[in-house]
Amino acid sequence: MVKWIIAAEIAFWVVIIAGLFARYVLKSKKISILLFLLTPLIDLALIMLTVVDLRNGATATIAHGISVIYIGVSIAYGKSMIDWADHKFQSWFLKKPSSKKILVGLEKGIYELKMLARHVFSYLIGSAIFWLIINYVGSNGTDAIIGVWKTWSVVLIIDGIISLSYLVFPKRTESK
Known part of the structure; x- marks a missing residue:
């Protein structure tokens, strides 16, 4: 896997x-x-391979769980990943100057909340897929998938705390 x-x-x-x-x-x-x-077709192929592998009797592993996280993250962050790659391509290969603004204060806090919202969205997508897979292939031998989901839940909570800290303790100036 x-x-x-x-x-x-x-x-x-x-x-x-x-x-x-x-x-x-x-x-x-x-x-x-x-x-x-x-x-998205690449993502769909990966999730289909995961389901087929489990349906054919494979015991769920951490890799199966990671494939589900991959799908959720790819859907929620896909556009921003493409935008990031677009910016880097222009900067590295076309030698265009970077126009990216460094965020501080309230702007940084709002940006981090938007990223947290994407994380929550990816988590909801991934969680739905986790539970659909478990219900489709049966819960027998899916402990690793449930473990990955629980770990992701903790990561989401930590991300939420960190993201909210940018509003509670805003960075006043750009560090050099």
Whole structure:
């Protein structure tokens, strides 16, 4: 299962880089959009492989749980990951100056809350998929998946505390 997660992650970034190459080097926005639209199909393939593997009798492992997290994160953060890659591609390969503003104070707090909302969204998607898989394949031998879900729950709580701290203790100036 680990090899499928690694393959999906590699495929995701290859498609993103190919989409950026098509957009900026080949000057074809249509091809780049088509390539970017492949990313959800990669996610769908990974979740299908996870379900098939478990349905065929494999005992759930941490890798199965990570594949579910991967799907939730990819859906919730997909656009922002593509935006990040787009910005980096322009900066590194097209040598365009960075226009990214460093956030401080209330702006940083609001940004962190938005990121927390994405994390909650990815968690809800992942949780739904976890429980659908467990109900579909049966709960026998799915302790590892439940363990991954519990760990993710703790990570979400920690992320919430950290994100809220940016509002309670705002950073006043940019550190150098």
